[in-house]
Amino acid sequence: MANYQVLVLFFAAVIASGTSNTHIFGGRCSRRDPNVDACLLRSFNSLIEYMKGGAPELGIEESEPIVIDELSIALGGGPDGYRATFKDIHATGASNMTITNVRSDLETHQFQLTLFGPHISARARYRSSGVLLLVRASGGGEYWGEYEGVKAKVYFRGEPFERDGRTYLKLQQLKLDFSVKDIQMGVEKLQNSNAVLEAALNLFINTNAQELLKEMKPELKRDLAEKMSRFLDNILQKIPYDDWIVD
Numbered sequence: 305m306a307n308y309q310v311l312v313l314f315f316a317a318v319i320a321s322g323t324s325n326t327h328i329f330g331g332r333c334s335r336r337d338p339n340v341d342a343c344l345l346r347s348f349n350s351l352i353e354y355m356k357g358g359a360p361e362l363g364i365e366e367s368e369p370i371v372i373d374e375l376s377i378a379l380g381g382g383p384d385g386y387r388a389t390f391k392d393i394h395a396t397g398a399s400n401m402t403i404t405n406v407r408s409d410l411e412t413h414q415f416q417l418t419l420f421g422p423h424i425s426a427r428a429r430y431r432s433s434g435v436l437l438l439v440r441a442s443g444g445g446e447y448w449g450e451y452e453g454v455k456a457k458v459y460f461r462g463e464p465f466e467r468d469g470r471t472y473l474k475l476q477q478l479k480l481d482f483s484v485k486d487i488q489m490g491v492e493k494l495q496n497s498n499a500v501l502e503a504a505l506n507l508f509i510n511t512n513a514q515e516l517l518k519e520m521k522p523e524l525k526r527d528l529a530e531k532m533s534r535f536l537d538n539i540l541q542k543i544p545y546d547d548w549i550v551d
């Protein structure tokens with residue numbers, strides 16, 4: 305679930321590609337290049353590679369693990385509807401994500417990036433309440449998830465402004481979406497539970513993994529988009545746009 309925090313890191317990469325340290329990420333891209341998107345793709349990916357272990361000089365910290373404070377999920381309404389809250393979500397594998405496609409519109413400063421991550425793992429504490437599968441499923445325990453084939457699309461738009469004779473971008477809008485090809489997950493070390501309930505829960509969770517992700521997605525997308533926006537805007541303020549895109 306936490307896999308998309310990944311993008312925060314990734315964005316650092318993308319945007320930091322605008323620093324003066326062009327050697328870090330494989331060079332600037334020309335607006336007049338008919339294949340400018342292919343150029344951006346190469347540059348962004350070499351920067352991601354460079355930043356894997358963190359890049360203090362760019363204000364980028366160590367990327368693993370990615371931590372999300374809290375997410376919750378609700379299935380069914382009413383007082384007995386099942387609710388689960390996940391806390392201290394730690395995700396690893398984000399630094400292995402690569403960009404597979406870039407589409408840019410440099411006239412209007414819009415960018416759409418497609419990313420792929422082969423494998424992301426997450427661990428969290430969880431608490432649940434309500435009824436699931438006709439069983440009172442209140443309690444807590446540990447959650448684990450393994451996500452294979454994570455695909456993400458990130459869109460953002462910036463607005464240029466001048467400062468000290470340089471052009472920068474101010475972030476105006478950011479949207480993201482994602483999918484996971486294969487999900488395996490489960491709960492363990494349940495309190496107030498027994499082996500039968502634990503097995504039933506795990507069967508349910510795995511059978512409905514994609515549905516559960518879908519339920520969680522709006523909250524996850526909101527959380528990630530907000531974090532990414534703050535982060536991206538901060539980076540954009542530091543790195544001149546005319547340092548990564550030239551005429």
Ligand SMILES: *[C@@H]1O[C@H](CO)[C@@H](O)[C@H](O)[C@H]1NC(C)=O
Pocket residue numbers: 368396397398399400
């Ligand atoms: C990244 O991928 C490599 C090669 O598959 C793997 O050995 C490594 O554990 C991965 N890193 C993380 C943080 O998952």
